[in-house]
Amino acid sequence: MPLAGRSPSANPRNRNAKTYDWTTVEATAYDGPSPELPAKGGRQRWHRETRAWWEAVRRMPHCRLWTDTDWRFAMETAVLVEAFWRDSPSVAAELRLRSAKLGLTHEDRLKLRIRYAAPDDGDQVLTQTPAAVARLDERRKRLVDGAS
Template sequence: MPHCVLWTETDWRFALETARLVEEFWRGELNRAAELRLRSAKLGLTHEDRLKIRVRYVEPEDQAEDEAAVDSSSVTRLEDRRKRLSGAP
């Protein structure tokens, strides 16, 4: 799932805990089904779940067009901004 690249450590932990629940479900603990359904929706595992949480996959645009449209001299570098905000020399 491409949207996983945006996950934080807690999102990955949630996914791993969900995987354990899936294993328990398949080993016969059927009482895990309701929790799995809820977790599946939160993770966006099915197309319907992704629609509900508004995850959309789009084709990337040609990067050359984007770079040509931006005058890089007017853009502040993120590293410079972080240094300025942290008070670093």
């Protein structure tokens, strides 16, 4: 007995046009302003692997696209990386989702439609920082002083 409904298309590709285009970023490490990991209370320091993760993330070429909220999201993700390396594997699923949103792997960047290109490839390459990173120290101080 045949199934109800339309028969499959002979050309099953997606006919919907993409609503946004690729972002091409110069394939050089980002060396612009980026926040430091916040100081931890007491004598405890960030795990060695967390510090290495943060240094790799803050130097990704597409970080020049990030705004203040993107940096905050990355810093919050660093807390999950810290928990993972401090023997809390239950955060692995959330860490994987956040890593994809940050575009940490080549596959993740393809999904985000970000590509790296050498400046001499002839592509229109973004080389400057579109938005300055805000210093959060002053805001934290105001929040703490206001709560007192």
